[in-house]
Amino acid sequence: MSKTIIVSNRLPISLRHRNGRFEFKPSAGGLATGLGSIYKEGDNIWIGWPGNTVDDPEQRAEIILELHDLKMAPVFLSKEDVEEFYEGFSNETLWPAFHYFTQYMIYNPEHWEAYVRVNQKFCDAILKKAGPDDTIWIHDYQLLLLPQMLREVLPNATIAFFQHIPFPSYEIIRMIPWRKELLAGMCGADLIGFHTYDDMRHFLSAVGRINGLSSESGYIQAENRIINVDSFPMGIDYDKFAKQAKSKRTLSFVEEFGKQVEDQKLLLTIDRLDYSKGIPQRIQAFNQLLEQHKELHGKVSMIMIVVPSRDKVQSYKELKEEIDLLVGRINSEYSTLNWVPVHYFYRSFPFEELSAFYNMSDIALVTPLRDGMNLVCKEFVASKTDQTGVLILSEMAGASKELQDAILVNPNDRQGVVDAIFNALSMPLDEQIARMNSMQESLKKYDVFQWVKVFMDRLDHVKKKQEELTSKDVDTKVMNEIQASFKKAKKAILFLDYDGTLTGFHSDPQKAVPDDELRGIVKDLSELAQVVIISGRDKDTLGRWFEGQHIDMIAEHGVWVKKKEDKGDWELYAEVEDGWKDDIRKVMEYYVLRTPGAFIEEKHHSLVWHYRKVESGLGDLRMRELFSHLKYMARGHNLQVLEGNMVLEIKRPDINKGRAATAMMKGMEYDFILAIGDDWTDEDTFKAMPKNAYSIRVGYAYTQANFNIKSVKQVRQLLQKLTS
Ligand SMILES: O=P(O)(O)OC[C@H]1O[C@H](O[C@H]2O[C@H](CO)[C@@H](O)[C@H](O)[C@H]2O)[C@H](O)[C@@H](O)[C@@H]1O
Ligand SMILES: O=c1ccn([C@@H]2O[C@H](COP(=O)(O)OP(=O)(O)O)[C@@H](O)[C@H]2O)c(=O)[nH]1
Ligand SMILES: [Mg+2]
Numbered sequence: 001m002s003k004t005i006i007v008s009n010r011l012p013i014s015l016r017h018r019n020g021r022f023e024f025k026p027s028a029g030g031l032a033t034g035l036g037s038i039y040k041e042g043d044n045i046w047i048g049w050p051g052n053t054v055d056d057p058e059q060r061a062e063i064i065l066e067l068h069d070l071k072m073a074p075v076f077l078s079k080e081d082v083e084e085f086y087e088g089f090s091n092e093t094l095w096p097a098f099h100y101f102t103q104y105m106i107y108n109p110e111h112w113e114a115y116v117r118v119n120q121k122f123c124d125a126i127l128k129k130a131g132p133d134d135t136i137w138i139h140d141y142q143l144l145l146l147p148q149m150l151r152e153v154l155p156n157a158t159i160a161f162f163q164h165i166p167f168p169s170y171e172i173i174r175m176i177p178w179r180k181e182l183l184a185g186m187c188g189a190d191l192i193g194f195h196t197y198d199d200m201r202h203f204l205s206a207v208g209r210i211n212g213l214s215s216e217s218g219y220i221q222a223e224n225r226i227i228n229v230d231s232f233p234m235g236i237d238y239d240k241f242a243k244q245a246k247s248k249r250t251l252s253f254v255e256e257f258g259k260q261v262e263d264q265k266l267l268l269t270i271d272r273l274d275y276s277k278g279i280p281q282r283i284q285a286f287n288q289l290l291e292q293h294k295e296l297h298g299k300v301s302m303i304m305i306v307v308p309s310r311d312k313v314q315s316y317k318e319l320k321e322e323i324d325l326l327v328g329r330i331n332s333e334y335s336t337l338n339w340v341p342v343h344y345f346y347r348s349f350p351f352e353e354l355s356a357f358y359n360m361s362d363i364a365l366v367t368p369l370r371d372g373m374n375l376v377c378k379e380f381v382a383s384k385t386d387q388t389g390v391l392i393l394s395e396m397a398g399a400s401k402e403l404q405d406a407i408l409v410n411p412n413d414r415q416g417v418v419d420a421i422f423n424a425l426s427m428p429l430d431e432q433i434a435r436m437n438s439m440q441e442s443l444k445k446y447d448v449f450q451w452v453k454v455f456m457d458r459l460d461h462v463k464k465k466q467e468e469l470t471s472k473d474v475d476t477k478v479m480n481e482i483q484a485s486f487k488k489a490k491k492a493i494l495f496l497d498y499d500g501t502l503t504g505f506h507s508d509p510q511k512a513v514p515d516d517e518l519r520g521i522v523k524d525l526s527e528l529a530q531v532v533i534i535s536g537r538d539k540d541t542l543g544r545w546f547e548g549q550h551i552d553m554i555a556e557h558g559v560w561v562k563k564k565e566d567k568g569d570w571e572l573y574a575e576v577e578d579g580w581k582d583d584i585r586k587v588m589e590y591y592v593l594r595t596p597g598a599f600i601e602e603k604h605h606s607l608v609w610h611y612r613k614v615e616s617g618l619g620d621l622r623m624r625e626l627f628s629h630l631k632y633m634a635r636g637h638n639l640q641v642l643e644g645n646m647v648l649e650i651k652r653p654d655i656n657k658g659r660a661a662t663a664m665m666k667g668m669e670y671d672f673i674l675a676i677g678d679d680w681t682d683e684d685t686f687k688a689m690p691k692n693a694y695s696i697r698v699g700y701a702y703t704q705a706n707f708n709i710k711s712v713k714q715v716r717q718l719l720q721k722l723t724s
Pocket of ligand 3: 497498499500501677678679
């Protein structure tokens with residue numbers, strides 16, 4: 001039986017020292033609740049750091065035992081690990097980078113080494129527990145290298161990754177010296193999830209530009225696998241918050257706290273201490289509200305809960321001082337004997353009390369400068385069981401994509417925040433209820449259990465899709481079968497595409513000349529079988545490159561043919577009418593002039609616009625534009641516009657490789673037929689092949705071919721095997 005392993009930097013417990021002993025406090029956090037349905041089942045387990053350093057081997061052994069009963073296994077971090085991996089690389093490089101606080105980023109090679117070392121430590125801990133077919137779900141930015149580390153040892157495992165914090169634009173990620181390694185680490189997963197569509201598109205663009213991995217509709221084409229990238233906005237345990245808000249215990253706290261603030265309007269803010277949460281900016285906005293609206297003095301106050309976090313990191317220490325100062329200033333300026341503007345708590349509260357704060361507050365002011373999701377705002381909404389109350393939410397929080405019925409604000413626009421508070425204070429009851437109702441409906445539906453389910457279902461789907469693709473893989477068994485069938489054959493024919501099949505791509509297409517190895521392969525094959533190079537290339541280039549070889553050639557997708565017995569003469573296979581070219585060439589030239597690096601290749605029956613050397617992104621953009629332009633023109637001329645590997649080609653639709661291959665085989669009887677190609681133009685060849693032919697597509701795209709093969713290197717291996 002395969003099992004599921006959850007991995008995160010922190011375990012869902014906290015380990016505390018008390019009188020020389022350790023004590024566990026289980027975490028009731030959103031993630032722990034959501035994943036409870038998984039890690040508590042069967043042999044499943046959660047692996048992570050217990051959140052404290054433990055050096056004594058006896059104590060470690062004790063902790064391992066106790067955690068075992070809770071279905072957890074610890075990864076112990078040393079003092080250095082905590083300083084360099086957790087505080088260092090995770091929270092002084094990745095955290096600020098991913099939240100767009102580049103001014104706080106530190107580039108320290110020792111921290112990077114520690115990051116690699118600790119990811120390896122997690123990997124080793126997992127390998128002690130994991131079997132080859134297990135599912136491993138890794139969480140968050142502290143463990144970006146882990147998916148690939150595991151993949152190397154467990155090639156068939158199901159590995160998923162979810163990032164809880166934002167994924168920034170390529171412009172930010174490129175600043176990190178180790179960006180390529182980090183992205184490659186993530187790509188060890190089968191499924192990579194983010195909270196929002198924006199995070200996901202940033203990731204896809206970075207992986208494309210930095211690691212050269214292209215993607216389509218959220219599927220990355222890695223060397224021998226597809227990886228799915230998608231958005232899964234995390235929810236909360238809605239019912240738990242709704243129920244708690246009405247519980248006796250919480251209501252008694254509401255009553256007790258209520259006595260102290262009397263009939264004041266309450267603004268609630270809850271965050272971990274973090275510069276990404278925009279706490280000073282929020283205090284300043286509140287200050288400005290009091291400055292501008294004297295009528296509110298004594299009538300409104302802010303309850304501000306700041307939960308201590310990462311207090312060893314310099315930027316967090318400074319932030320704490322700044323907040324203390326700002327709160328001191330506003331309270332000393334405005335307080336009266338019976339009114340304090342800001343009730344400030346630097347600590348965390350138990351769930352029942354937190355629920356009371358949510359329940360009794362009129363407004364939740366959630367204004368992070370950046371936040372992956374933000375659960376506090378969702379918890380506030382779920383706790384408002386009478387549907388009154390207003391949520392003011394930063395548009396920089398992932399949650400804002402779902403909670404469109406909140407008052408959305410830009411946290412950098414101080415006056416905007418002030419106005420939002422003022423409007424919230426006077427919002428009519430029916431509007432409050434309407435907004436709250438719509439937000440509650442959505443949060444109820446997409447709760448944390450639904451989040452887990454949707455994620456796991458998607459993981460299943462990707463694995464199935466991968467299986468479908470690899471089930472057609474040319475493995476050793478298939479290679480042997482093809483070889484045996486070739487050996488037996490009396491009359492064999494091989495259709496071999498050139499670019500992307502026999503040789504790799506070159507930034508200058510004219511430089512993709514056949515090397516000695518390839519010449520040797522083609523020569524050996526041509527002594528045993530009829531070899532046909534079937535290419536979109538022009539006849540002169542092909543003729544020059546394979547001069548002297550005893551092979552047949554089909555050029556320009558079937559316009560020209562040269563049989564080996566024809567010695568130097570190309571025969572026109574299809575009548576070409578090229579009166580259309582002048583108009584189309586003019587348009588293509590216009591796009592060349594606008595796009596540095598682009599160029600036109602002219603063939604007898606087609607025009608090709610190349611953008612391989614254009615700045616990435618710009619090339620795609622211009623190609624799309626040119627595509628729709630050409631499609632419009634093509635209608636009048638009976639032409640076909642086709643997208644290839646970094647090219648756009650326009651040609652007559654009735655000229656294609658399939659038609660040429662069929663013509664080549666006409667009237668002949670073959671007992672072995674093989675066709676290999678790598679792109680859409682080769683699909684025509686595959687479609688034209690008789691049932692008994694072997695057709696192979698290079699790469700793992702969907703295809704009409706009956707097999708897929710990994711790379712040009714493997715194509716050559718297969719061909720060498722045929723002649724050995
Ligand atoms: O482990 P710490 O250094 O003490 O930090 C606490 C956690 O903070 C981060 O939370 C994020 O996840 C939330 C749920 O997906 C999301 O709502 C929020 O926007 C994120 O900031 C962090 O991702 C965790 O790894 C930390 O453990
Ligand atoms: O005294 C407190 C204050 C907050 N929280 C919880 O801390 C989490 C904060 O998560 P969020 O996604 O808002 O921000 P993060 O800290 O993960 O960046 C929420 O679930 C809160 O209920 C808590 O357990 N005790
Ligand atoms: Mg090709």
